[in-house]
Amino acid sequence: PDPALVEAARERLGGLATPAGALGRLGDLAVWVAATQGAVPPAPIERVRAVVLAGDHGVSDHGVSAYPKAITGAMVRTFVAGRAGVSVLARQHGVTVRVLDLGVEEDLADLDPAVREFKVRAGSAPIHLQDALTVGEARRAMAVGAMIADQEIAAGAQLLVSGDMGIGNTTPAAALIAASLGLPAEAVTGRGTGVDDAGLAHKTAIVQQALDRVGDRADDPVVTLQALGSADLTASATFLARAAHAGVPVVLDGVISVAAALVAERLAPGAAAWFVAGHRSTEPGQAIALEKLGLEPVLDLGMRLGEGSGAVAAVPLIRSAGLLLADMALLADLLP
Amino acid sequence: PDPALVEAARERLGGLATPAGALGRLGDLAVWVAATQGAVPPAPIERVRAVVLAGDHGVSDHGVSAYPKAITGAMVRTFVAGRAGVSVLARQHGVTVRVLDLGVEEDLADLDPAVREFKVRAGSAPIHLQDALTVGEARRAMAVGAMIADQEIAAGAQLLVSGDMGIGNTTPAAALIAASLGLPAEAVTGRGTGVDDAGLAHKTAIVQQALDRVGDRADDPVVTLQALGSADLTASATFLARAAHAGVPVVLDGVISVAAALVAERLAPGAAAWFVAGHRSTEPGQAIALEKLGLEPVLDLGMRLGEGSGAVAAVPLIRSAGLLLADMALLADLLP
Incomplete structure (x- = not known):
C-alpha cells in the first residue's frame, strides 16, 4: 500500500x-x-470471495490426525451442499464460497466438474519419507493458485478469504512454518483436530523427521512447498502471493492459511502488507507465523475449525472498520 | 435460562x-x-434493538474528564443524525438505535421530543460531595429504565444492546463497581476518554472520596445508584434487570453498561445469565466487574468509544453462533 x-x-x-x-x-x-x-x-466492502482449497496428505496414513482421511471428501460434499461452518457464516455475510479439490484422495466424480477442474493429484506423499509433490506437480499447483486468485479478482473481489480443508493438514502446515523460520518441530506442532498427548508427540516426531529429511533444501521457498507441503498448500501460497501482487487484500484464517502466507511472503517479500489475520487459532505455529508476519488477529475465540471459518467470521469487523x-x-x- | x-x-x-x-x-x-x-x-436473531441512555455528571465539573460537558449534547445530536460510531455499526447490522436523554445538562429542545420524553433531570450532583440524585429522582429513573426495556421488548426485540453517552460517566461507573464489590477506587478507576497520569490520580481521589462519603449506605443497591450513579446509570441498571426478568438477552458494552449490569445483578440476582459481554474495554473496572459476573467478552479490540459500539460490533458474532x-x-x- x-x-x-x-x-x-x-x-x-x-x-x-x-x-x-x-x-x-x-x-x-x-x-x-x-x-x-x-x-x-x-x-464499503461488498464483494468478498472465499476460496477453500481441499486436499489430502500422505502423513495422515501415519497417525498424525484424530480423524480418518475419508472425512476430507465428505466435507467437500458438505461445502457443496452449503452446510459446512464456513458456508453458514458466508451466507450470513454475503460472502461467496468456492471449494476446489486440489488434491483430495477420493474421486468426487459425482460432483460438479468445476470442483475438480484444478486437481493436481490425489493425495500427497508422506512428507517424513519423501517429497510431497514431484517438481512438475508443484509447478502446476503454483500456477493453479495464481490463476484462481486472478479469476476471483476478475470476478470483482474487493476482499479475498483463504480457506482450507484436508484431514492431516496441520502436519505439513507445521513443517512449512518450522522450515520457513528455522524452528524445531516442537515449537510449532499442535493438536490439530484433537490428538492426545501421545498423538502430539508422534506428530511432532513426524514433523521433525520431515524437516531433517529436507534439510537445507528448504532454503528455497518453492522447494519448501514441494517437499513439505501439498498441492493445496502450494496453491494457497501462490494464491496469496498473487492477490498481494494484484493489490487485493486477503483475510487469513488458521494455521494452514497462515503457513501458506508465510511462504507467500518468502516468494514475494512485502506480500504480508496485504493480509489481515482473521482469528487466532489454537495451533502454536499460527501464533509464531503471525508474529513473524507482523499480524495481530482480529478475533480470539479459540476456534479451530479451518475451512476459512475464522476469517469469514471476522469479515463484518473488517467491514465495520471501513x-x-x-x-x-x-x-x-x-x-x- | x-x-x-x-x-x-x-x-x-x-x-x-x-x-x-x-x-x-x-x-x-x-x-x-x-x-x-x-x-x-x-x-435467527433478526430484531436487535440498542438503547443509548445519555446524561451528564456533576463530577465532570471537577476535572475528571479529558473532554468538556458540552460534548454530551453535541453527541446526542450526532446520534439523532445517525453519524455516531454506534449509528454506523447499527446500520451495518440492521440494529435499531434509540437515544434517550435521561439527564443531559443541555436543553436539547430543538430535537424530537421523544428524545427527552424520559428526562429525569439536567445533569447530576457531584458524587464526591453529595448524592447524585434525590430519592425521588432515583425512583423515577428506576421506573423509566424498566419501562424502556418493556417498550423495546413489546416492539419485538429478540436481543437488546445497552449503550451510554455522557462526558464524565466512567467516574460514577467506577464508583458503582467499587461500591458493589467493596474495592478501593484505585482498583477500578481508568483513564476514560484519555486523562493523563495526574488526571488519573485526581479522578481516583474523587472516586475514593465518593466511596468514603457514602460508606455503608452502598450496601443497598438502590442507594448505590442514587448516591453514586446518575439518572442514566440508574435507568440502565433497571433496564438490564427488567430485560433479564422478561427473559430477553442483552449484549453489554463497556464499563458503563457493565457497571449497570453489576448493580442489576444485585437488584435481581441471576440476571447476569441473560447478559453477554460484547467487548473488553480498556477500563480496569470493566474487567473486574465482568469477572464477578462470570462473563468473558466476545471481542477484545481495545475499543473505548462507549455508545454501545463494542456491543453492536459483537452482534454479528452472536448471530453467527446461533x-x-x-x-x-x-x-x-x-x-x-
Missing part, C-alpha cells in the same frame, strides 16, 4: 468525532482497509 | 459435523443463544 494513503487514512481517523484511539484495533483496521483500497475514505472511517462524523462537523 | 435447554443445546453442539470444541467461544455463545431463546435449534448451531450439518448426516 502507498504510504501517502496510509498517512491520509490516519489523518482522517484522527479527525473523527471520537477521543483519540477510541476505536482501538478497528482504527488500525480502518487504515489498512483504506490503504489497501487506495481510497480515503474507503468504499464504514466507521467513511461514515462517522468528523470533529470539525461537531464543534464548528 | 432453563437447564434442560442448555443441555439440549450442548447436545446439538456436540453432534455438529466438526471436531469437538472446534467452534471455540462461538460454541459457548451458541448454547447461550439457544438457552436464552428457549429453542434448540435457535431462530446460525452455526442451527444450520451446520450434523455428524449423523455426514457419515450415515
Whole structure:
C-alpha cells in the first residue's frame, strides 16, 4: 500500500468525532482497509470471495490426525451442499464460497466438474519419507493458485478469504512454518483436530523427521512447498502471493492459511502488507507465523475449525472498520 | 435460562459435523443463544434493538474528564443524525438505535421530543460531595429504565444492546463497581476518554472520596445508584434487570453498561445469565466487574468509544453462533 494513503487514512481517523484511539484495533483496521483500497475514505466492502482449497496428505496414513482421511471428501460434499461452518457464516455475510479439490484422495466424480477442474493429484506423499509433490506437480499447483486468485479478482473481489480443508493438514502446515523460520518441530506442532498427548508427540516426531529429511533444501521457498507441503498448500501460497501482487487484500484464517502466507511472503517479500489475520487459532505455529508476519488477529475465540471459518467470521469487523472511517462524523462537523 | 435447554443445546453442539470444541467461544455463545431463546435449534436473531441512555455528571465539573460537558449534547445530536460510531455499526447490522436523554445538562429542545420524553433531570450532583440524585429522582429513573426495556421488548426485540453517552460517566461507573464489590477506587478507576497520569490520580481521589462519603449506605443497591450513579446509570441498571426478568438477552458494552449490569445483578440476582459481554474495554473496572459476573467478552479490540459500539460490533458474532448451531450439518448426516 502507498504510504501517502496510509498517512491520509490516519489523518482522517484522527479527525473523527471520537477521543483519540477510541476505536482501538478497528482504527488500525480502518487504515489498512483504506490503504489497501487506495481510497480515503474507503468504499464499503461488498464483494468478498472465499476460496477453500481441499486436499489430502500422505502423513495422515501415519497417525498424525484424530480423524480418518475419508472425512476430507465428505466435507467437500458438505461445502457443496452449503452446510459446512464456513458456508453458514458466508451466507450470513454475503460472502461467496468456492471449494476446489486440489488434491483430495477420493474421486468426487459425482460432483460438479468445476470442483475438480484444478486437481493436481490425489493425495500427497508422506512428507517424513519423501517429497510431497514431484517438481512438475508443484509447478502446476503454483500456477493453479495464481490463476484462481486472478479469476476471483476478475470476478470483482474487493476482499479475498483463504480457506482450507484436508484431514492431516496441520502436519505439513507445521513443517512449512518450522522450515520457513528455522524452528524445531516442537515449537510449532499442535493438536490439530484433537490428538492426545501421545498423538502430539508422534506428530511432532513426524514433523521433525520431515524437516531433517529436507534439510537445507528448504532454503528455497518453492522447494519448501514441494517437499513439505501439498498441492493445496502450494496453491494457497501462490494464491496469496498473487492477490498481494494484484493489490487485493486477503483475510487469513488458521494455521494452514497462515503457513501458506508465510511462504507467500518468502516468494514475494512485502506480500504480508496485504493480509489481515482473521482469528487466532489454537495451533502454536499460527501464533509464531503471525508474529513473524507482523499480524495481530482480529478475533480470539479459540476456534479451530479451518475451512476459512475464522476469517469469514471476522469479515463484518473488517467491514465495520471501513464504514466507521467513511461514515462517522468528523470533529470539525461537531464543534464548528 | 432453563437447564434442560442448555443441555439440549450442548447436545446439538456436540453432534455438529466438526471436531469437538472446534467452534471455540462461538460454541459457548451458541448454547447461550439457544438457552436464552428457549429453542434448540435457535431462530435467527433478526430484531436487535440498542438503547443509548445519555446524561451528564456533576463530577465532570471537577476535572475528571479529558473532554468538556458540552460534548454530551453535541453527541446526542450526532446520534439523532445517525453519524455516531454506534449509528454506523447499527446500520451495518440492521440494529435499531434509540437515544434517550435521561439527564443531559443541555436543553436539547430543538430535537424530537421523544428524545427527552424520559428526562429525569439536567445533569447530576457531584458524587464526591453529595448524592447524585434525590430519592425521588432515583425512583423515577428506576421506573423509566424498566419501562424502556418493556417498550423495546413489546416492539419485538429478540436481543437488546445497552449503550451510554455522557462526558464524565466512567467516574460514577467506577464508583458503582467499587461500591458493589467493596474495592478501593484505585482498583477500578481508568483513564476514560484519555486523562493523563495526574488526571488519573485526581479522578481516583474523587472516586475514593465518593466511596468514603457514602460508606455503608452502598450496601443497598438502590442507594448505590442514587448516591453514586446518575439518572442514566440508574435507568440502565433497571433496564438490564427488567430485560433479564422478561427473559430477553442483552449484549453489554463497556464499563458503563457493565457497571449497570453489576448493580442489576444485585437488584435481581441471576440476571447476569441473560447478559453477554460484547467487548473488553480498556477500563480496569470493566474487567473486574465482568469477572464477578462470570462473563468473558466476545471481542477484545481495545475499543473505548462507549455508545454501545463494542456491543453492536459483537452482534454479528452472536448471530453467527446461533446460525452455526442451527444450520451446520450434523455428524449423523455426514457419515450415515
